[in-house]
Amino acid sequence: MKKYLYLGITLSVLLSSCTQETKVEQVVYEGSAKEAIIDNLLSRRAIRKFTDQQVSQDQLDTIMKATIYAPSALNKQAWEIRFIQNPKIIAEINQRFLTFAQGKEFQGSAAKYREPGFSISHHAPTFVVIATEKGAAHARLDAGIALQNILLSSHALGLGTCPLGTIVPILNLPENADLLRLINIPEDYEVTINVALGYPAESPTAPVRYSDKVKVIR
Structure with missing residues (x-):
């Protein structure tokens, strides 16, 4: 109420x-x-297993509205955000990662890139790109706030998300500039963070939270 x-x-x-x-x-x-x-804040989890069901346009509309309502320094909104649902583009992004990854070692789920059927975005049907204006003083912080709005609004709609950091520097390589042009990211912007988005196929438990890292000073 x-x-x-x-x-x-x-x-x-x-x-x-x-x-x-x-x-x-x-x-x-x-x-x-x-x-x-x-409850929405406390129950959100990173999802790494998704169903094949695609996110609807109505759901995207709600998430995008929540995203653009995120605060930004001086209201500059120095971001460009793309919700990619084209499976060919998502597959190409994954292939660019695999090409770069050969012979390298990674941490987390990216370490499994040698396994058959590997997907850097956990086979999520929607791949989100958040790019920010190069050199903008607070753009990365603003992108983080917008990211949280995406995560929380998606969770409120019964969807799952997972922030993706490993692929970020790879998408910003000169040889992958054609991918950014394909999704209409301006040349003076760079990828800051990505998100896997879709219907969750798992319910992970919460990892340990370190409450001693947050203190009140009186």
């Missing part, structure tokens, strides 16, 4: 000899709505 607190605030502002009244609406979540928000 949403409880709306209306704060009637009259601001006397001299603008072209006109006085404007601004009514501010503050939304306070209580009860089940508040609990749902907190």
Whole structure:
């Protein structure tokens, strides 16, 4: 249930000899709505097994809206975000990783790249690219905030996500610039993070959280 607190605030502002009244609406979540928000934050997990079911356009619309509502420094929104559902492009991204990976060692799931049928995006049907403006002071931080909006809004819709960092520097290599042009990433932007997105085929347990890393200073 949403409880709306209306704060009637009259601001006397001299603008072209006109006085404007601004009514501010503050939304306070209580009860089940508040609990749902907190539960969404605490129950989200990185998903590395997906079904074949594709994310719908309605779901993408909701996720994209949540994404562009992420705060950014000076509201510059110095990002370009692509939700790729074309299987040929996703397969090509995976092949570029495999080509680069030959003879190299990686950590995490990428270490299994020699296995048959390997997918750098865990066979998710949607591959998300978040690119940021090169040299923009706060662009990477803004991308991280936008990323979290993607993760949380997707989870709220019953979808699964996994941030993908290993492929990032590979997509930014000069020999892969054609891929970025293919998905209309401007030349003055670079890939900052990627996301695997789809319906989860697993329910992983939460890894250990280190509560001593967060402290209150009074």
